[in-house]
Amino acid sequence: MIRVALRMLIGDPTKCLGLVIGVAFSTLLICQQMSIFFGLLGRASSVVNDVREANVWVMDPAVKTIDVSYPLRDTELPRVRGVEGVEWAVPFYKAQVQVRTRQGTLENAVILGIDDASLVGVPDEFVLGGIEDLAMPDAIAVNPAGFRLLFPGQELDLGRTLELNDRRAKIVAIVDAAPAFAANLTIYTRYSLATQYTNNGRNQLRFVLAKSRDGVAAEEVTRRITEQTGLKALTSAQFRWESIHYILANTGIPISFGTVVLLGAIIGVAVVGLTFHQFITENLRQYAALKAIGVRNLRLLRMTLTHAGFVGVLGYGIGLGAAALFFSTVPKKSDALRGFYLLPEVAVGVGVLAAGIVTLSTLISMRRVLSVDPATVFRG
Amino acid sequence: MNTDTATELAVDCRGIEKSFGEGETRVQVLRGTDFDARLGQMTFLVGPSGCGKTTLISVIGAILSCEAGEVHVLGSDLRRMKKGALADFRLANFGFIFQEYNLLPALTAAENASIPLVARGESNRDAERSAEELLGKLGLEGHTAKMPAQLSGGQQQRVAIARALIHEPRLLICDEPTASLDAASGHNVMELLRDVALAAERAVLVVTHDHRIFEFADRIHHMSDGVIESTDEHPNEEQDG
Numbered sequence: 001m002i003r004v005a006l007r008m009l010i011g012d013p014t015k016c017l018g019l020v021i022g023v024a025f026s027t028l029l030i031c032q033q034m035s036i037f038f039g040l041l042g043r044a045s046s047v048v049n050d051v052r053e054a055n056v057w058v059m060d061p062a063v064k065t066i067d068v069s070y071p072l073r074d075t076e077l078p079r080v081r082g083v084e085g086v087e088w089a090v091p092f093y094k095a096q097v098q099v100r101t102r103q104g105t106l107e108n109a110v111i112l113g114i115d116d117a118s119l120v121g122v123p124d125e126f127v128l129g130g131i132e133d134l135a136m137p138d139a140i141a142v143n144p145a146g147f148r149l150l151f152p153g154q155e156l157d158l159g160r161t162l163e164l165n166d167r168r169a170k171i172v173a174i175v176d177a178a179p180a181f182a183a184n185l186t187i188y189t190r191y192s193l194a195t196q197y198t199n200n201g202r203n204q205l206r207f208v209l210a211k212s213r214d215g216v217a218a219e220e221v222t223r224r225i226t227e228q229t230g231l232k233a234l235t236s237a238q239f240r241w242e243s244i245h246y247i248l249a250n251t252g253i254p255i256s257f258g259t260v261v262l263l264g265a266i267i268g269v270a271v272v273g274l275t276f277h278q279f280i281t282e283n284l285r286q287y288a289a290l291k292a293i294g295v296r297n298l299r300l301l302r303m304t305l306t307h308a309g310f311v312g313v314l315g316y317g318i319g320l321g322a323a324a325l326f327f328s329t330v331p332k333k334s335d336a337l338r339g340f341y342l343l344p345e346v347a348v349g350v351g352v353l354a355a356g357i358v359t360l361s362t363l364i365s366m367r368r369v370l371s372v373d374p375a376t377v378f379r380g
Numbered sequence: 381m382n383t384d385t386a387t388e389l390a391v392d393c394r395g396i397e398k399s400f401g402e403g404e405t406r407v408q409v410l411r412g413t414d415f416d417a418r419l420g421q422m423t424f425l426v427g428p429s430g431c432g433k434t435t436l437i438s439v440i441g442a443i444l445s446c447e448a449g450e451v452h453v454l455g456s457d458l459r460r461m462k463k464g465a466l467a468d469f470r471l472a473n474f475g476f477i478f479q480e481y482n483l484l485p486a487l488t489a490a491e492n493a494s495i496p497l498v499a500r501g502e503s504n505r506d507a508e509r510s511a512e513e514l515l516g517k518l519g520l521e522g523h524t525a526k527m528p529a530q531l532s533g534g535q536q537q538r539v540a541i542a543r544a545l546i547h548e549p550r551l552l553i554c555d556e557p558t559a560s561l562d563a564a565s566g567h568n569v570m571e572l573l574r575d576v577a578l579a580a581e582r583a584v585l586v587v588t589h590d591h592r593i594f595e596f597a598d599r600i601h602h603m604s605d606g607v608i609e610s611t612d613e614h615p616n617e618e619q620d621g
């Protein structure tokens with residue numbers, strides 16, 4: 001009877017297509033929006049992620065996210081170094097600057113100043129150049145997306161210069177840093193240069209990066225730092241989540257994405273549910289005939305589940321395929337979406353959702369199939 | 381085509397009560413109706429419109445339950461059976477021919493005709509092969525792969541007949557099988573039913589208004605206002621003689 005069920009469904013190509021498109025559309029929309037949403041959240045913590053050597057971040061107690069920092073006194077650095085269990089601690093500077101491009105446009109840039117001596121705090125994936133090049137005079141490293149923003153249409157290369165706060169800056173390396181939340185252009189440079197590029201050399205420590213000694217838990221170190229310095233200290237993971245939480249709590253992003261996802265789900269349920277209901281209603285007489293012939297309710301139920309399952313699997317497959325296609329093409333071409341990809345968790349989650357849409361539609365229509373009176377087949 | 385002496389009963393109903401609706405709108409359709417049909421015979425049920433013929437054969441066909449009375453069909457007491465068991469019983473023993481053919485428009489003639497076999501668990505391929513064979517016997521050779529919409533009314537009717545007969549049911553129940561056919565086609569259909577559906581261990585029940593086919597009846601029950609008023613035991617002998 002499975003085949004009969006499939007033939008019934010395909011025998012009504014308009015509704016079949018409507019159902020498949022309904023599921024596919026919802027799947028695509030939700031997959032795409034959720035992946036971008038999680039990608040954005042990832043950006044909120046990308047700077048924290050990219051600092052691999054340190055596992056403890058120290059900051060002003062009021063700081064809630066990597067994107068909004070507040071100056072610390074210079075003397076805090078040696079105090080942190082003095083805390084038991086800290087293997088090393090280095091200064092880390094972060095600020096936003098506006099860069100004037102060759103085209104005369106202004107672009108936001110995140111400038112990250114790393115310890116002059118140790119050069120700790122730069123991700124280790126270099127596209128061009130290397131970390132040691134940052135020791136050169138006026139040396140900066142930029143991310144590929146930033147480079148393309150500064151020099152549209154040009155191949156990645158080294159040696160180009162730009163002006164930051166009336167000072168010369170020379171690109172000596174291209175580093176594969178994930179785009180930050182606040183800007184697509186990320187600039188790495190030495191701490192001493194970074195302060196000059198942003199506030200004319202006034203020494204304004206923003207973060208202290210530290211590493212816990214082997215055998216001492218990072219959490220324990222953060223507790224001790226807070227105790228002894230009065231500063232806020234978080235492990236990298238804690239800071240990452242706090243930065244993400246800040247975005248969730250303080251921007252319209254969750255609401256805006258949540259709305260789209262909800263609409264996608266509602267439209268999915270509405271389109272699929274109504275179309276399915278109509279399909280079942282139109283075929284009720286056939287179901288009644290099958291019932292009269294002696295097909296048990298359970299088998300009729302299995303037939304409706306077959307309709308729904310077919311639509312669900314096909315629609316989900318198409319929607320997922322379209323989403324995968326989107327993420328395998330668009331982010332490569334657009335730096336605004338760089339680093340965004342179809343998260344497997346999202347794909348699975350949306351699969352569950354699609355199954356839910358389809359099951360709900362079946363449940364709504366099932367009652368009619370179960371309750372249709374076989375005796376109606378004798379009436380005209 | 382059969383004598384009436386000591387023939388076993390295919391259907392034996394006593395005192396059936398059936399009503400529809402409740403309260404003010406309640407209609408009592410069957411009022412203590414008695415009805416029987418014998419194996420090896422074609423039994424007709426005739427009567428004015430609305431007298432309860434369809435209701436009665438629906439009860440006999442186990443697709444409608446009644447409120448009181450006894451319904452014995454092919455030796456089984458239908459009123460004692462549960463819903464699922466009744467479905468199995470229908471699939472095993474009954475063939476239905478509806479006035480509206482109720483074919484599945486998305487299935488070919490052969491697929492439509494094969495449904496009872498598929499429902500019984502036969503493979504699609506075997507079932508369709510049997511269906512093609514039977515459709516051939518019914519004069520639909522070369523039409524087995526067509527959709528119902530590509531067939532004439534009479535051809536669709538024969539597909540419906542094939543579907544009703546493919547599993548060789550012991551009781552064939554027909555409601556106005558010739559109502560939408562012209563005289564010649566109606567005659568053909570009845571001949572077909574007599575030849576294919578009737579045997580010593582089988583019975584055919586026909587509800588009809590169509591006097592042109594009365595000649596096929598072995599017995600005719602006349603129904604009026606929910607009860608059998610009279611029965612012609614030898615309708616055609618009387619006519620002939």
Ligand SMILES: Nc1ncnc2c1ncn2[C@@H]1O[C@H](COP(=O)(O)OP(=O)(O)OP(=O)(O)O)[C@@H](O)[C@H]1O
Pocket residue numbers: 400401407409427428429430431432433434435436
């Ligand atoms: N499901 C139902 N709900 C309410 N009333 C019904 C229902 N089915 C039948 N009836 C009523 O029962 C009575 C008998 O109907 P039935 O269909 O058995 O008549 P019939 O003898 O087959 O008539 P016809 O020759 O026109 O087909 C009619 O008055 C009809 O309106």
Ligand SMILES: [Mg+2]
Pocket residue numbers: 433434435555
């Ligand atoms: Mg009727």
